[in-house]
Amino acid sequence: MSTEIILKGQVLSFSRSPFDEGTPQDATQVSEAVAIQDGLVVGTGSLSDMQAQLPAAQLVDHGDKLIMAGFVDAHVHYPQTAIIASWGKRLIDWLNAYTFPEEMRFGERAYADEVANRYLDLTAANGTTTVCSFCTIHPESVDAIFSAAQTRGQRIVAGKTCMDRNAPDGLRDTPQTAYDDSDALIARWHGVDRLDYAITPRFSPTSTPEQLEAMGALWAKHPDCLMQTHLSEQVDEIAWVKSLFPQARDYLDTYEEFGLLGARGLYGHAIHLEERERHRLREFGAGLVHCPTSNTFIGSGLFDMNGLMAEGQRIGLATDTGGGSSFSMLRTMAAAYEIGQLRGTPLHATQLLWLATQGSAAALRLEDKVGNLAAGMEADLVVLDLASTPAIAQRTAQAQDLWEAVFATIMMGDDRAVAEVRIAGQVA
Ligand code: GUN
Ligand code: ZN
Numbered sequence: 386m387s388t389e390i391i392l393k394g395q396v397l398s399f400s401r402s403p404f405d406e407g408t409p410q411d412a413t414q415v416s417e418a419v420a421i422q423d424g425l426v427v428g429t430g431s432l433s434d435m436q437a438q439l440p441a442a443q444l445v446d447h448g449d450k451l452i453m454a455g456f457v458d459a460h461v462h463y464p465q466t467a468i469i470a471s472w473g474k475r476l477i478d479w480l481n482a483y484t485f486p487e488e489m490r491f492g493e494r495a496y497a498d499e500v501a502n503r504y505l506d507l508t509a510a511n512g513t514t515t516v517c518s519f520c521t522i523h524p525e526s527v528d529a530i531f532s533a534a535q536t537r538g539q540r541i542v543a544g545k546t547c548m549d550r551n552a553p554d555g556l557r558d559t560p561q562t563a564y565d566d567s568d569a570l571i572a573r574w575h576g577v578d579r580l581d582y583a584i585t586p587r588f589s590p591t592s593t594p595e596q597l598e599a600m601g602a603l604w605a606k607h608p609d610c611l612m613q614t615h616l617s618e619q620v621d622e623i624a625w626v627k628s629l630f631p632q633a634r635d636y637l638d639t640y641e642e643f644g645l646l647g648a649r650g651l652y653g654h655a656i657h658l659e660e661r662e663r664h665r666l667r668e669f670g671a672g673l674v675h676c677p678t679s680n681t682f683i684g685s686g687l688f689d690m691n692g693l694m695a696e697g698q699r700i701g702l703a704t705d706t707g708g709g710s711s712f713s714m715l716r717t718m719a720a721a722y723e724i725g726q727l728r729g730t731p732l733h734a735t736q737l738l739w740l741a742t743q744g745s746a747a748a749l750r751l752e753d754k755v756g757n758l759a760a761g762m763e764a765d766l767v768v769l770d771l772a773s774t775p776a777i778a779q780r781t782a783q784a785q786d787l788w789e790a791v792f793a794t795i796m797m798g799d800d801r802a803v804a805e806v807r808i809a810g811q812v813a
Contacts, residue, residue, distance in 0.1 A: 389439045390421045390810060394447035394768065395787065396429050398758045399735075399743055404694045409733040410788060419452060421764040424538075424809035428760045447768050450804055451791065453738065454756050455514025455765040456714035457745035458703050460613070460653040460674040462519045463504040463530055463543075464488050464497075465707030475684050476619040479708070485553050488546075491521040492555075497529035504706075505533050509813045511713040512767035512803040515746070515755050517542040517613060517651065517703075519585055522558050524566050531574045538578070538809045540755055540763065542611055544585035545570055549596045560599040567600075571607055579763075579809075581611065581751075583651070588615035589626050589639040601644030611649045611749065614640065617662070618654035619685045637662040646671060649750055653705065654679075655693075656686040666698060672748030673698050675740070676705035677720035683708050690721070691730040701748030702740040714741045715798045722796065734792040764810040769794060773802040 396416040403409035420427040420435040420442060427438055436442070464487065471483040491497045508516060520526035520543055527545045534541040547563035548556065558566065567584060575582035584607070586592045586600045604612050617623055617636045630639045637658075640646050648670040655666070655673040666673065675688045693700060703709070704717050711717060718737035725732045732740075746756025754763050771790045772778035777797050784790035794802050806813040 387423050388810060389442035391418050391432070391435045391439060391442045391444050392421070392447060392452055392766075392768070393418045393432055393444065394450045394452040396758060397451060397453040397738070398429050399739055402743070403733060403735040403739050409735040412739070413735050415787065419758050419766070421810045424764050424811075426758055426760055426762045426764050429758055447804065449771070451769040451771055452758070452766060453769070454742040454758050454762070455767045455806060455808070456512050456741045457515040457701070457749065457751070457756050458508065458513050458714060459517050459651065459672070459701030459745040459748050460676055460703035461516050461706045462708070463501060463516070463706070464491050464519075464521050464526055466500050466504045466507070469707035469712075470710055471707070476622055477625070479683055484707075485556055488521040489553070489555050491526035491529075492523045494525040494529060497523070497526045498533070501529040501533040504530075505537060505539065507712045509806050509808075510800045510803060511715070512769070512806055513712070513714055514765035514767070514806065514808055514813070515540045515749075515751070517583060517611070517749055519546045519587070519613065520544060521546055522548055522556055524570055527570050527574070531580050534580060535578050537813065538811065540579035540751070540765065542581045542583050542749055544583035544613060546585050546587045547596060547600060548587050548591035550593050551591050560593065560596040563596055564599040564603050567603055568606070571610060575607070575610060582607075583611040583613040585612070586614050586645065588622075589636065590622065590629060594630075594643070597639065597643040597645060604647070605644055608649070611651055612645060612647065613651040614645070614653065616640070616652035616655050617657045618680075619683070620657060623657055635659045635662050637665060641665065651701075651748060653703070654685065654688075656680065656688050663693070663696065663698070667696055670699055672701055674701045674703045674748060675721060676703045676709055677724050678711050678717055679705035679709035680724065681720060682710040687724050687728055689728065690725055690732065691728070699748055700740065701745035703745065713799055715795055715802060717741065718795045734788045734795055737795055738791070764807060766807050767803060768805040769798070769802050770804045771802075773798060777802070
C-alpha cells in the first residue's frame with residue numbers, strides 16, 4: 386500500500402536561481418500545499434488540487450509555517466562534532482591541537498557509531514536532511530556514518546579522509562592503502578540506497594604528490610563519484626602549499642596536476658583565489674563550498690560570493706562542522722549574510738535559502754533529487770516556525786511580507802524554529 390501525505394502551510398519552491406537575472410523573489414513560488422507519495426513529491430499547489438491528486442492522503446496542517454526542502458550542508462566533518470567551538474587557534478594549529486587528536490579516536494567503531502548518530506540527530510534537529518561529510522582515515526568512520534544514514538533512509542555523501550604526511554602517528558595512511566581502502570568503501574557503499582561516495586584527499590599539505598596521484602587514478606576509475614577537498618582557506622596555508630609544491634602554478638594546480646579537478650569536484654572554502662584558479666574552476670564547472678561560520682571562527686577571510694556568482698561559478702553553502710561553529714544552516718545563512726555585508730553585497734533571503742538547498746544540492750550534483758519541492762523530487766523537507774521565539778515573533782508581527790518574516794528567522798532562528806523534519810516523507 387502506498388503512503389500518501391499532504392502538508393499544508395506556506396510551501397516554498399524555486400523555479401530558478403535567485404542569483405539569475407530578475408528580482409530574487411520572482412525565483413520562488415509559494416503554494417498552499419505539497420503532496421507526497423511513497424517518499425517523493427507528487428506536486429505543489431492549492432490544497433484542493435493536491436487532494437484531487439491524492440484523495441486518500443493524510444492531511445497535516447502546519448498553519449502558516451514555512452514548508453521547504455530540507456537543508457543540504459555541502460561540507461562537514463562529522464568526526465569533529467565533539468570538538469566544535471574550540472578556542473583560540475587558526476587553521477594549522479587548530480588542526481594539530483584539537484582536530485587530529487579527536488579524529489584519532491575513530492579507529493574504534495563503537496565511538497564512530499556513537500558520534501555518527503549524535504551528529505545526524507543534531508543536524509536533523511536543525512532541519513538538515515543531506516550532508517556531505519569528511520570522515521577520518523579509518524574505514525570504520527565511513528562505515529559508521531553510512532550505516533547511520535542508511536538506517537534513517539537519509540541521502541548523504543561521505544568519504545574516507547586520506548592523509549599520508551604532516552599528520553600525527555596513527556593518523557596517516559599511504560598512497561596504496563588510501564587507494565585500496567577507498568576503492569573497497571566505494572564498492573561497499575557508493576550508490577547503495579541513498580548513499581554516495583566522495584573520494585577525499587584532505588588537502589594538499591597532508592598528501593604527498595604520490596598520494597594525490599593515487600587519488601586522481603581512483604577518481605578516473607570511478608568518475609561518477611564526487612571528489613572533495615579544501616582549497617585556499619587561509620593565507621598561511623597557501624604559503625605552506627607553495628613551499629611543499631614549488632613547481633605548482635597555484636594551490637588549485639596541486640590538484641589539477643594529479644587529475645583532481647573536475648565537474649564532480651568540491652572545493653571547500655575557496656577564499657583567496659588567483660585569477661587562473663577562478664578561470665579553471667569555472668571552466669570545469671567545479672563546486673565551490675562557502676563555509677561562513679568557519680571562515681569567521683578560524684579567521685580565514687571573506688568569501689567573494691557576488692563576484693564568484695557573477696562569473697558563473699557553482700556554489701554551495703556549508704557549516705564545516707567543527708571548524709564551523711554551528712550545526713545550524715539558519716546560523717550559517719546568517720553568517721553568509723554578514724560576510725556579504727562586510728563585502729558590501731547583502732544577500733536576499735531567497736538567495737540564502739537557495740544556497741542552503743538547491744545551491745548546495747547542485748554543487749553535490751544532486752539537484753534533480755534534493756534541495757527543492759517539485760514533482761519527482763525526494764520528499765526531504767523542513768517545516769519552519771517563523772515566530773519561534775518572543776524576539777522573532779515580535780519582529781515577524783511587523784513584517785510587510787513573507788521575506789521580511791523569513792529573514793528574521795534566518796538571522797535569529799535556531800533549532801527552536803524547526804517544527805518538523807521529514808526524510809523521504811517520514812517524520813525524522
Ligand atoms: N583544512 C584541512 N582540514 C581541515 C578541516 O578539518 N577543517 C577546516 N576548516 N579546514 C581544513
Ligand atoms: Zn573542511
